[in-house]
């Protein structure tokens with residue numbers, strides 16, 4: 001699905017030198033590289049604060065903690081997403097309220113969110129699924145109307161942009177109160193282990209985020225709130241510093257591959273190409289087709305036999321997961337998510353796909 005080795009070969013000298021510098025400095029935790037990376041990423045995104053943490057799931061958890069949400073508070077999130085989005089809500093004793101997604105963009109809609117709002121709703125966690133931004137103009141306006149926090153799950157959308165109707169352009173993850181991302185190796189901007197970050201323009205929230213990520217400690221061994229231990233290590237920061245200057249090229253390479261797939265499947269009634277929503281660019285963390293009238297699982301096996309990997313993101317919506325069973329939700333409640341779970345098929349998508357590989361993948365399909 002990805003070719004991290006091919007990508008590494010091209011930036012090997014910068015990555016190796018950065019890692020060696022960390023080893024020579026022995027500042028493995030909270031070294032200067034982490035601060036440098038936070039500053040460079042903040043500049044790239046056009047956001048005031050970036051706080052690097054241990055992974056994207058931690059980023060989501062710390063975001064909800066920083067907002068001071070209390071057990072029983074409801075957090076709205078799409079049912080068609082990676083589990084982490086709802087997991088942290090449940091872990092904090094908050095109540096996940098799931099909603100359906102749009103069939104074409106596969107992202108959560110402002111309308112579905114608004115219908116799910118109750119007097120207990122405190123926050124919305126839109127997921128910019130597969131690399132394109134959800135309808136942030138609509139979602140932010142619903143949030144404003146009902147006085148709700150917005151925490152963007154931008155774990156898959158790093159490097160994509162959103163243009164508001166007034167012409168303002170924002171980087172994914174910088175539009176809500178807090179944005180969260182992941183640097184898992186296969187993500188758009190991936191390190192060589194685990195990593196994540198939170199983004200915010202709010203000075204006070206940024207300070208709370210830093211304190212929570214560091215055991216709730218501002219002054220050493222004085223713990224003013226309950227926190228966690230979550231940090232990006234310096235070696236990962238060195239890798240990310242070497243990769244960040246290439247992020248835009250990486251996104252363009254993904255977009256070129258997506259363009260090739262789109263041309264190949266355009267108009268094919270069996271394989272519906274992903275639709276890009278209004279106002280957003282698509283960073284194509286995943287290139288995901290919807291297979292209609294095709295035995296998707298048999299197709300996937302046949303592809304595997306030809307050496308073409310294909311993955312199903314995600315086979316079971318949150319409301320149908322065992323751990324998230326809830327008497328409020330029944331099969332059929334979220335028809336788009338349930339249909340997508342049966343139809344989606346993600347093709348290989350990464351920065352190193354060449355024409356020969358793309359031809360082979362499309363030909364095999």
Ligand SMILES: *Cc1c(COP(=O)(O)O)cnc(C)c1O
Nearest residue numbers: 055056057082084155156182184
């Ligand atoms: C990857 C991902 C996460 C979690 O990130 P980790 O770094 O693996 O913890 C959360 N949400 C979404 C949508 C993701 O794709």
